[in-house]
Amino acid sequence: MANWLRVGGLAVLALIGLWILLEIVTIIFGIVSWIVSTVVTLAVLALLLYLVYIAFTKLRGGSGPRSRSRTSSSRSRSSSSSDSREKERIFE
Known part of the structure; x- marks a missing residue:
């Protein structure tokens, strides 16, 4: 037991x-x-x-190093846009 x-x-x-x-x-x-x-x-x-x-x-639009490359590309765009404006003036 x-x-x-x-x-x-x-x-x-x-x-x-x-x-x-x-x-x-x-x-x-x-x-x-x-x-x-x-x-x-x-x-x-x-x-x-x-x-x-x-x-x-x-x-x-950013504020880092990538935006600097954008500003340089925007400068080239502005020069190309001024070229296109001159072409438009020629055709007017």
Whole structure:
């Protein structure tokens, strides 16, 4: 009879230990999933902000090194547009 009580007590202790272990694993998985979801959310937000920045600079004209090349190309456009104006004056 004492042997059955010892085995039953060990089984109950094993179930309690397993339950505690599963609770700890659940808490760890919860923390890890929260961290992963936060990192993914921040990455998506950074990507969206970058895309908005690119769209805004393309619409506005930019202020970086690319805009300098645009101003030089706009100078060539202005000279070509003045040439086309002269051609229009000739035909008038």
